[in-house]
Amino acid sequence: MPLQKDEAIVLTKKAYGESDRIVRLFTLSGGKITAIAKGGSKSQKRFMNTLEPFNHIRIEYFKKQTKTMARIENADIIESNSGIELNLKRICTASFFVEFADKLTKEGERNIELFNGLKGILDDVKNIEFTSSDIVFYLLRILGCLGFMPNFNTCVQCGRDVPDEDKVFFSRERGGILCPVCSQAIPFKSYPRGIIRGLSSFVRGDRCNGDLDFLTYAQDIMEGFISFHLDVEIKSYKLLKNLI
Numbered sequence: 001m002p003l004q005k006d007e008a009i010v011l012t013k014k015a016y017g018e019s020d021r022i023v024r025l026f027t028l029s030g031g032k033i034t035a036i037a038k039g040g041s042k043s044q045k046r047f048m049n050t051l052e053p054f055n056h057i058r059i060e061y062f063k064k065q066t067k068t069m070a071r072i073e074n075a076d077i078i079e080s081n082s083g084i085e086l087n088l089k090r091i092c093t094a095s096f097f098v099e100f101a102d103k104l105t106k107e108g109e110r111n112i113e114l115f116n117g118l119k120g121i122l123d124d125v126k127n128i129e130f131t132s133s134d135i136v137f138y139l140l141r142i143l144g145c146l147g148f149m150p151n152f153n154t155c156v157q158c159g160r161d162v163p164d165e166d167k168v169f170f171s172r173e174r175g176g177i178l179c180p181v182c183s184q185a186i187p188f189k190s191y192p193r194g195i196i197r198g199l200s201s202f203v204r205g206d207r208c209n210g211d212l213d214f215l216t217y218a219q220d221i222m223e224g225f226i227s228f229h230l231d232v233e234i235k236s237y238k239l240l241k242n243l244i
């Protein structure tokens with residue numbers, strides 16, 4: 001059982017017993033792990049301020065193959081979460097993305113793209129107040145890292161490229177757009193021109209601040225897609241939506 005060294009983002013922590021702490025970490029090399037930090041609460045020196053949610057840390061841990069939980073030996077901060085605690089909105093934004101990544105990943109599945117995506121989001125949350133448009137932008141990025149990107153480019157039924165002006169039919173069930181022909185056979189919801197084109201430009205990495213109409217429709221597409229395909233309830237989402 002060799003000592004493993006890795007980098008990690010702290011997703012959650014909770015107290016365990018009198019002085020231990022259980023944390024869920026998303027590691028760079030090993031994906032998500034659950035780990036126990038012995039004496040994590042009592043010995044203030046040992047893991048002081050290190051095993052806090054949203055921190056980017058360096059860790060050393062042991063994990064037996066037969067055990068589900070790793071044991072943390074050492075941890076120190078690479079970059080602290082400082083700045084996120086400034087207001088409730090930032091805390092909720094960070095919590096939302098962390099919870100989303102946590103719920104949609106299994107333990108031990110390495111995903112470097114997701115690690116970097118999460119790290120990028122947490123860095124941004126420290127420095128800027130996210131708008132609704134930022135939330136949708138980053139949500140798409142995380143979906144991409146997880147391999148769940150909706151298809152905004154080609155018809156999900158026949159595979160044809162759909163020109164921008166025809167991108168109005170979205171099939172929540174199929175997870176993407178339909179061409180006008182296939183829309184006659186498959187259930188869909190239709191959206192004003194420009195909405196799906198806007199989302200596909202987000203996917204390409206172009207950030208634009210859409211107007212309220214755009215955001216309302218974009219959220220509708222994203223929420224429908226996520227609730228149908230991913231079957232997760234993200235507790236922090238409702239609160240976040242109320243705050244933005």
Ligand SMILES: [Zn+2]
Nearest residue numbers: 155158179182
């Ligand atoms: Zn088609």
